[in-house]
Amino acid sequence: SVFRYHCYKIGTQPNPEWNLNVADHVIIYDMGDIDANLSYDAAHQQLAKTVHKLLSKNCIPFIIGGSNDQSYFNFLGLANYLQHAT
Numbered sequence: 001s002v003f004r005y006h007c008y009k010i011g012t013q014p015n016p017e018w019n020l021n022v023a024d025h026v027i028i029y030d031m032g033d034i035d036a037n038l039s040y041d042a043a044h045q046q047l048a049k050t051v052h053k054l055l056s057k058n059c060i061p062f063i064i065g066g067s068n069d070q071s072y073f074n075f076l077g078l079a080n081y082l083q084h085a086t
Contacts, residue, residue, distance in 0.1 A: 003064065004030060029059070031050065031054065031061075034046050034047055044069070044070065044072075045073070047063070047066075047070060047077065048080065049077065050077065051063070051073070051076075051077025051081070052077040052080045052081045055078065055081040056081060061074075061077070
């Protein structure tokens, strides 16, 4: 996608105010897309499962795209993770 193309070109930028290069401390992975061929409900469930899976691997999910209807399923993934972590 165009977005990925530009993200890969930019990368992380050093922060001169904190004398910090984020690239030295953060690894960014592209986990791909939710399957566009899934039904509306199945795609949302897959998003929740993906968020839960990433949190379980100590990754911080950064979801790009979609609309506000995805907020609940981002939260659902977090809630499921927290329920299983305790």
